[in-house]
Amino acid sequence: MNCLNTEEQFSAYLDDELDYQTVKAFEAHLSDCESCRREFTLFRKSLNLLHQLPQIEPSREFDIALQVRLAEVQVEAIPFWQRVLQPLYGQTCLALSGIAVLFVMATGFYFYQETLSDPQSGEIAAAPEPSRRIPLVEGRQTEWQRQQFPLAVPSRELQSLVNFPESSVFNLQPVRRSQQPQFSAFNLQPAHRTQQQQPPAFDLQPARRIQQPQRLEQNYILQTVNYTEAPTGGGL
Amino acid sequence: MPDLDDELMKQCQQGNMEAFDLIVRRNRVPLVNFIARFLDNPDAAEDLAQETFIRMFKAIKRYKSGAAKFSTWMYHIASNLCKNELRNRGRRGRFFVDSVTTEPSSGSAPAEEDLIATAPAHVSLQPGNQLERKEREYVVQGAISELPERYRLPLVLRDLQELSYEEISDTLDLPLGTTKSRINRARLMLKDKLRSFVEAS
Known part of the structure; x- marks a missing residue:
């Protein structure tokens, strides 16, 4: 194993992905080569520095902003006509209820009038003369x-x-x-x-x-x- | 070992949207860290992490459990967003790649500008550990951000997000051998970038 091959095996050696024979050859070259031994030490220390990087915590606004964006996505997922009608849903129900009540009242009044004017009912009181x-x-x-x-x-x-x-x-x-x-x-x-x-x-x-x-x-x-x-x- | 995030995604597909909140809580820190370390921009990292969650939310119905690991799927989305962000910004990278690749890997003295850049750091290390950690983070993060994108991405996924080689290979759609060689190459680049700092400390 030469210096170039040894350098290519740095990560594999640290990640324990080399077979036994390759590990033996790698370690033998490091013990004989001062330069590769120094480079490997530097390689391991720099990797340790990388692993020691502190964790970045998301800001407090992250969750709120994400919730807002998720809510917008959910609204966008609703079809356009539903989005238009949804704010009017309560008022529409109220208006339809009012119309229904008026219709029932008008129908009742109409039949009541029919009953008064219908001679078959025997109501003579409705006769003006x-x-x-x-x-x-x-x-x-x-x-x-x-x-x-x-x-x-x-x-x-x-x-x-x-x-x-x-x-x-x-x-x-x-x-x-x-x-x-x-x-x-x-x-x-x-x-x-x-x-x-x-x-x-x-x-x-x-x-x-x-x-x-x-x-x-x-x-x-x-x-x-x-x-x-x-x-x-x-x-x- | 069952993947909890994968089970939560199944819950989401069944209409339990509270499961997605749990997914966000479990993955927001590693996702923000991944993007922040890759882009070297914590503010943009939060925006892109949110965008990643939004895309995941939109793709709940299309998510196939068992086809890939959840982490692979999540980092794949985030990686693509980061790449697009870099393209849109026209960020740096090529200059440092050339300088690293042409530089001898061993036996060379640190560049003069490196010594100048690290000299104040050594002075600032004296007051206490807090400043030392800040300075160390600054130097290491600078070294990461100077790596080319195709080396930086697998390095961050491997050494900061602690994904396996197979997961990184699936995330980046790269052959396993290419993934391993890129990670090793990225570490060698990082070693050269941090040489002066390590030897001085």
Whole structure:
């Protein structure tokens, strides 16, 4: 082993990577060569100086700066449209909730109005002019009105107790007359009455017609029956 | 022996981002030291170390456990960043390489400028060990930074980061024999750089 070969084996010898024969030859050359021995000593000391270098501690700002940069990277990883919408997410939810509440309220109010105006519900209170809905004249009644307000027919028991002179009167008299207290006197007149006799033009009080007490009595009984019994007339 | 950093990377791939914080805490000091010693610039070392962690974070999904050691992967990223940094700065290096390679390895007297440079250091060693350590660090770091990049990089990885020859070979994508010869050559250069300082002390 010459000086050049020995110098090439400096690191391998220190790192213990040489085989036994090479180690023996290396050490033999160092013991014989003063120059290589001095160079090897210098080589080992300089390496020791390198190993003695102090450790560099990162600054206090290192962790904070790294966390900030990592957060930026995580934000950049989010798609653009999500980044735009994310700040508005809370407000959007609030606005959508408000819209939903308003929609539910509007829908409810709409159906409530429909219920009031729907004649099928039987709510007569919504009618602004009851006189139009429940005409006293049978010929102007609609099919719905006939179903909802059938002509009351007293039961046989009632008919046995009360002597009705004319059964046809039931066909002409609508029920629930008392629900129209504001009716004018003219509306209270059944159509057939005008055919039987001609009342004076100035007579606006049909209730005072004492010349027909029996007819008034019948009306009173009919009203009682219709408000206490089902429309089919099952008796008192 | 299982690599803890490799296990932590698996945790990161499963969505446990706290594992990455642990990776940072375990590797920030050796990474900053490696870059700082290689570039001889502690301030730039922190920036590049952060950039290394950022790149590792971005590459979590692509990390293949078992394909390479974690330390090899980390130093490979850091080495490339350091090389790019040196290219961007157009730093020194060639001048000192030529001076070292042309200088006789033994039997020559120290250059005059070396004696002048080390003379104040000897005076400053007297007050105490603190100054001595500072001066020694300054001289050794100067000798490292004067090495050419292709010798300096394996030297720092071997003698400061204590990586094995195989790990350095994988990190630098060099054959194992080339890695060993470069490390030995770098140590010989360092010996020549520190000759006057060692002989004087």
